[in-house]
Amino acid sequence: MMSTSPLAPAGWGTTAAGVRPSLTVLSGFWPGATYAVARALLAADPALLLVRHDLADVRVGGVQRVVRDSSGVLEDERISLAHGCVSCTLRQDVLPTLARLARAYPDRDLILMLPEVVEPEAVAAACTHCLVDGAPLTDLLHVDSYVTVVDAEHLLDGLASTDDLRSRDIHAADDDDRSLADVIVRQLEYADTLVLWGRSPDGDYDTGRLAVLLERLTPWATQVHVRDDVVDAQALTRQLRRTHRHRPETPGVLVRGLEGHVLGVHEPHPDCGVVSVDFRARRPFHPQRLHDVLEKVNEEVIRSRGHLWLASQPETIVAWDFAGGGLSLGSLGRWLAFLPDDRWAEASDHRRLAAALDWDPYYGDRHQHLVFVGLDLDPADLHRRLTRCLLTDAELADGEQTWRGYPDPFAGCFPLAELTDHPTQGEPG
Template identity: 60%
Template structure:
């Protein structure tokens, strides 16, 4: 009879003290648990791996160098194989993996795909049960407002890692299937409740736990975090959620401890020049915005939108299905084809905007008006797709498709 694969819980968090405290509580609740903790050295070129088990009190430690200074490669070729080999020698133990503090859970999930250990796919050796992110309540708002990158802040990371602190914070939160809010805010109960509300808006799909003080019910915590079965390997990353038919957020314009979440959806395209001129105003007072859109001048591209820490990043997710030859559409997932068919528009096809804005004291109505003014007017719509492609486009050349397919011929979108 085949033995069930050992279970791994991935425990992430930008605040190592809080994350490690949660891990130690889990160890206290289950002495057979194996804790594998990775820390980056101060130079960002090396790491320390510690393997702990409270049942024996044993701690093994070793040091190594990041493979080519690349954290993604180190995850795939060093960290995950180490976890798999440890789990294989202890098949009846659960494993808790603490990757370096700046590692995003989605990077771990991506590294799991295609990872082979001693000729065996990782998925045959271990099963990831859940991705848990620990958030320190007293420092979250500061992190979300920090656009400085990890190198400038002196936070140990991979060589030349220029992600903003806010980017790492939101990505750790949004990919997690379980969020643990650690501690109370120094500002008092209102500030703590505000952070709690903010987390619910940032990741409404996650299970939320709150540890109000340093006295932890270790057994109760282990019951809620281990063997939860919350991770779904087929769940897309944050940028692809909208086009894959998943919710990107909740529309909750009524403030909850001053936190507001506003969803903007529309089908008619954005005028590139008007959108560009409005970008700064749109994100004023926003802590996080995310989603996708389309431009009248570039109707073949799904444009991604990410804002955190005062930085707005626009990129290309791929092609819209309507701009993809029929014989190539099998490359899209079944879920995406189904989502597109449900909301297919008679004129715009599967093209649409889906943007979510989260912040404190936001004005959802003013935000909606600003975005609506960027859409094509009735007169501009009447000019047709051929005229739209002639618009002055400040975004021209910014989006590239590695596997670009031929544009539809004639006057089609």
């Protein structure tokens, strides 16, 4: 049976296994704006179903589930969970609810509106790895798009906030130590579509600046701007639904660059004051010199991300993740240059292809790739500071054994499992 929606082009959602309802996932840290978009989509299509979960009581084991369409509420039920956390909610109720509705209403598409503290990548992972009645959810639904709604009035304050969710009493579990800014950037960066809702209270120029900022933060996403006082529900539906924008094979933002995907753009000339700097280099960073400039290079930055390598830890891919005034560094595993040939299969096809295309006879696949986005950044100064942290010609000539002996403030921060083999492939000679 084909969808009864008047907005459904013939053949969309059809597979060899039959017709599947289409699922649009809405996220956003400001639920008023997110719900306004959901209501507009409901108004444009009477057949559409909206699923929402209120996590206000999740830490004490309770979740309120509401299912509605344009005519009103169809379900309003309190669910008890054995363990109060977002992951439990996704496994135990969200996915089964979507599966149940897809079976009960095969001719009606779905919108899943996420609570403000849920990151869409967690939902995508659950859809891929968690089975419902022994089968993945995607056997029943076509996941069409991940849409993040941004409130123009509060975006800059949110990105600049140093608060954590716990301080606002909106943490999703007892061990949830995420910051507000971390959640916002992850909602933005996983989305394939962004909706800038409303206008900045400071006028049209600042609203335009927000649009540029979102383009620099997420150059891979389609952006839609909706004035909150004039909403064309039909036009918004055409922009947000049945777009086929979701690409489940796209990796998380911290490994995008390793897999050959766009990590950011180099736009050093300000546009409404917004600057984006893409820093790349082959040489390793000197660990002490890099440590000494960490605070300075992020001083005027709203968001920076990427990966790097240190001369003192040449096997390790180090993730760089800055938002809300806090920088996190972690391990992304080993460079392929330090894996024996028989272990290259552990990396994805995209990772191996990207490495082969950019392979260097001396460094292998090792390189620096960092992106910085901010207001009124000085790109030349930022580039100079980072370049001074790279090894000099004389230091390179000393060789890897000398590098490993450098004083390293990051020592022990990025542990790697021991290899059973001792590879020599790609080691500088």
